[in-house]
Amino acid sequence: MRLKYNLNGHWNFKLDEHDIGEKDQWFSRALAYEKEVTVPHIWQREIDLVNYTGIAWYEKQFELQESFKSKRVFLCFEAVDFHSVVWINGELIGEHEGGFTPFEFDITDAISFDGINRLTVRVYDPADNAEIPIGKQGSWYTRVSGIWQDVYIESRSGIFINNVHVHPNIEEETAEVHVNISGNTNNIKLVEYSITNHMDTNHILTLEDEFDEKDLVKKINIPNVQLWSPNQPHLYDINIKLKDGNNRLIDEYKTYFGMRKIEFKDGQLLLNGAPLFIRGALDQSYYPKTIYVAPDDEWIQKEIKTAKEFGFNLLRKHIKVELPRYLYWADRLGMLIWAEVPNVIKWSKQSMKRFQNELSFMINRDFNHPSIIIWSIFNEEWGLEWDLANDQEKQEYVIKMYTYLKELDPTRLICDNSGWNHVKTDINDYHRYFTLPEQNSEWKDDLDYYIINNPENNYVPGYIPKDEPIIISEFGVWGLPSIKSLLEYYGEEPIWFHNLGDDTHREDFKIPLTAYENFKKYQVNKVFGDLENLSKFSQKRMFRSVKSLIEEMRKRPQINGYVITEFTDVEWETNGWMDYTRSVKQMFENAKNFNGNLVVMANVLKHNFWSEEIFTCDVIISNHDLLPISGELIWQISGTNISGVIALNEENKAYIQIQDAIKFAVPVVGDASFYHLKLKLILENGVEVENYEELTFSTKVEVNPVTVFPYKMGNQFIEKLKLNGMSITNQFEDAEVVITNVLDAAVNHYNRRGGKVLFLAEEGDQLTDKGLFTFRRLPEGESWDRTSSFNYVDCSYFDGLPINKEMGWELEGIFPDYIIPISNYNKLGGTVGRIVYMFGNENTPKVSRILSGYFQGWIGQFGTSMIVQNNSSGILTLTTWKLIKNYGEHPIATRVVNKLIENLISGKA
Structure with missing residues (x-):
């Protein structure tokens, strides 16, 4: 019925840096263009325009077929991003603002059917975009400007269907169809509804109804209804025809829908009445060469299938209106979607008007996608200027927007302000960034005492939760990609290596080129050899960290789900499970073991054991699909004959805890070493899942007697030195090594005269006497910046000890709170959180051997937690690892201190 003419393809293009085009009437004649471009067109894809903001003109010439002549066109x-003015054959047609959603003009009276038509579009994307819905484009990553999605011409009757919204009702097995019509409806007498299974020509039903109003609402019974879910994503096509009194067709409109229901009750999400547990990933939908559009449908399908292979059932489309084709494949393949409108930056009446318009258009366009189960209004108060808790006007606005959305779409859940202070919401979600294993105890406490036991803390004072489901909708850790692979993919160094975000996101660790500069300068090369090797260790560490973060959440049934940050890397931000080119990072092919619908976990309380200690732990089964757990659990300690089998016959519960399931005496081992506690769950229906925990076992060994002076150390530490075979003196001149947490004149004098000093500086800035060393306290608690960090160690200095280069669970409880800063850094000071600019010491790597380093992101914000310095005759080893209280108790801490003493005696540096 409707004819369509595609205008994609070659267009003429010209910049208008001085805004003279409209004054000089470029629209009145053929454009004196600078280049030919292919629409859809993001002009930042061209290297010379990547930083251009302002005005550009597009022109396309076309001819229309005679068949268009009898219709409205x-x-x-x-x-189009952001503001468009449109002319046909020099005649002004209209203008539009808003960069993410569709718009159209009736051009019937402006076009010619007898020759060539000239379409001219002036696009303005202003540099000052604070009051424009932008999301992260231009602020965090590459900006997007231009006619960046499809353009086409469509013929319609004078009376036509604007849109169709389908409200599914699974209890009644009905679809309530809302039809919106444009034009004079007097001639419409009948409306025909035809429903089929998706891509099936056999009608399930066809019925006609007499027309009696402009906005039709028709409740249609669907026989033998099939529900939509991620496991069975069944779709229905619906074709609606408008007919006149002679049964002649006036207009027809086709769309599709799914029968599903999303709701919550008593803190539990329900999909089609059954418990739903979210296993999601933040997806910013940026692409390495095409920026804001997926290259093709095959790319989209592969992404969704990979997400399912990882164990995800949801993608949170982060502050971007997703492409209709992506949403189609999410519907078709069964991937849940959490959708968010792009944010503005500045709070003003104008920005909120634009924001609401974009949100409304997004919902109108995407209403029928069954995959979308949640709409977000705000993200982290972006656009509310981070003052929601103190501003009643903004609180009232959030409530108003929640109510407005519920009226627009009563079929979905709404999150008012993702991650932070809530006012009126269906989802109590949190953004919590912790780094494991460094912050293991802090993460557990945050889950238990902040999130689970005190959910009201996540609401604006005066508002309380009402059993909304708890979802951790952002968390994660960085893992550096292979630079070699990126260069091979692009064929050259991509422009975003310079970081194309604005000045608020240009710290050194967010700029990939920083890695080239600092890799050798800070001695990172001495541990990893090259950047390619560093990326492998960084990814291994990332895998371990997110595995543990997720497992701790799945051990707590009060948490209804999580959304990892993030699905893929985006330019400089490298916390994706795939890199920017969609290559899976190391070890993540096994992500389903901790991120699948069925997961078995050992609830170990610590990871490092002495021989003959008694190991005991519970086993927890997280069972999101509510499978009957009938079968057996097999466990084994790798490299030993220690194992066991546990018979299971449990109901189909979401959460099962088997107390003291595993118990054994740690064997006497020849030397400290790594071991794995391996778990395999085998169900009678053939389902098998595996998992593991990393452990170390150590046997206490005698050390060569060394005379040490524990200068100003506590009695408890001194006694532990004795128990470990050290001879104690209280005189500098008798000491082979001085161990101290004080660097005063006496220690410096001893060191300069050839003495060997082990300076345990774990208290950092709390030390009164720390010599000329300065320290930086690492962020405590929740910290996005810290999740980009990487602690590493030169294992060659600790030969024989089970320590990974990417410091892992073997150093649980030992990780430093302080580092010696080498690069400059900032910290927040005072109750108002003003930035305090602090300084590092770039000279440290020139005069020290760095044994253990810390950096963020692309080797920025660098510091060290262990160094060796030689003066004319003495040696000083400084470490901020937490060794004092752990010595004699923690097997690896004990061996580390003994090894540091041994290396000082031998003069190793």
Whole structure:
């Protein structure tokens, strides 16, 4: 019925840096263009325009077929960023603002059917975009400007269907169809509804109804209804025809929908009445060469299938209106979607008007996608200027927007302000960034005492939770990608290596080029050899960390789900499970072992054991699909004959805890070493899942007697030195090594005269006497910046000890709170959180051997937690690892101190 003419392809293009085009009437004649471009077109894809903001002109010439002549003709844009003015044959047609959603113009009276038509579009994307819905484009990552989605012409009757919204009702097995019509409806007498299974021509039902109003609402019974879910994503096509009194067709409109229901009750999400547990990933939908659009449908399908292979059932489309084709494949393949409108930056009446318009258009366009189960209004108060808790006007606005959305769409859940202070919401979600194993105890406490036991803390004072489901909708850790692979993919160094975000996101660790500069300068090369090797260790560490973060959440049934940050890397931000080119990072092919619908976990309380200690732990089964757990659990300690089998016959519960399931005496081992506690769950229906925990076992060994002076150390530490075979003196001149947490004149004098000093500086800035060393306290508690960090160690200095280069669970409880800063850094000072600019010491790597380093992101914010310095005759080893209280108790801490003493005696540096 409707004819469509695609206008994608070659267009003429010209910049208008001085805004003279409209004054000089470029629209009135053929454009004196600078280049030919292919629409859809993001001009930042061109290297010379990557930083250009302002005005550009597009022109396309076309001829229309005679068949268009008897209809109204509409010019349709899927999205243009940001402001558009449109002319046909020099005649002004209209203008539009908003960069993410469709708009159209009736051009019937402006076009010619007898020759060539000239379409001219002036696009303005201003540099000052604070009051424009932008999301992260231009602020964090590459900006997007231009006619970046499809353009086409469509013929319609004078009376036509604008849109169709389908409200599924699974209890009644009905679909309530809302039809919105444009034009004079007097001639419409009948409306025909035809429903089929998706891509099936056999009608399930066809019925006609007499027309009696402009906005039709028709409740249609669907026989033998099939529900939509991620496991069975069944879709229905619906074709609606408008007919006149002679049964002649006036207009027809096709769309599709799914029968599903999303709700919550008593803190539990329900999909089609059954418990739903979210296993999601933040997806910013940026692409390495095409920026804001997926290269093709095959790319989209592969992404969704990979997400399912990882164990995800949801993608949170982060502050971007997703492409309709992506949403189609999410519907078709069964991937849940959490959708968010792009944020503005500045709070103003104008920005909120634009924001609400974009949100409304997004919901109108995407209403029928069954995959979308949640709409977000705000993200972390972006656009509310981070003052929601103190501003009643903004609180009232959030409530107003929640109510407005519920009226627009009563079929979905709404999150008012993702991650932070809530006012009125269906989801109590949190953004919590912790780094494991460094912050293991802090993460557990945060889950138990902040999130689970005190959910009201996540609401604006005066508002309380009402059993909304708890979801951790952002968390994660960085893992550096292979630079070699990126260069091979691009064929050259990508421009975003310079970081194309604004000044608020240009710290050194967010700029990939920093890695080239600092890799050798800070001695990182001495541990990892090259950047390619560093990326492998960084990814291994990332895998361990997110595995543990997720497992701790799954051990707590009060948490209804989580959304990892993030699905893929985006330019400089490298916390994706795939890199920017969609290559899976190391070890993540096994992600389903901790991120699948069925997961078995050992609830170990610590990871490092002495021989003959008694190991005991519970086993927890997280069972999101509510499978009957009938079968057996097999466990084994790798490299030993220690194992066991546990018979299981449990109901189909979401959470099962088997107390003291595993118990054994740690064997006497020849030397400290790594071991794995391996778990395998085998169910009678053939389902098998595996998992593991990393452990170390150590046997206490005698050390060569060394005379040490524990200068100003506590009695408890001194006694532990004795128990470990050290001879104690209280005189500098008798000491082979001085061990101290004080660097005063006496120690410096001893060191300069050839003495060997082990300076245990774990208290950092709390030390009164620390010589000329300065320290930086690492962020405590929740910290996005810290999740980009990487602690590493030169294992060659600790030969024979089970320590990974990417410091892991073997150093649980030992990780430093302080580092010696080498690069400059900032910290927040005072109750108002003003930035205090602090300084590092770039000279440290020139005069020290760095044994253990800390950096963020792309080797920025660098510091060290262990160094060796030689003066003319003495040696000083300084470490901020937490060794004093752990010595004699923690097997690896004990061996580390003994090894540091041994290396000082031997003069190793």
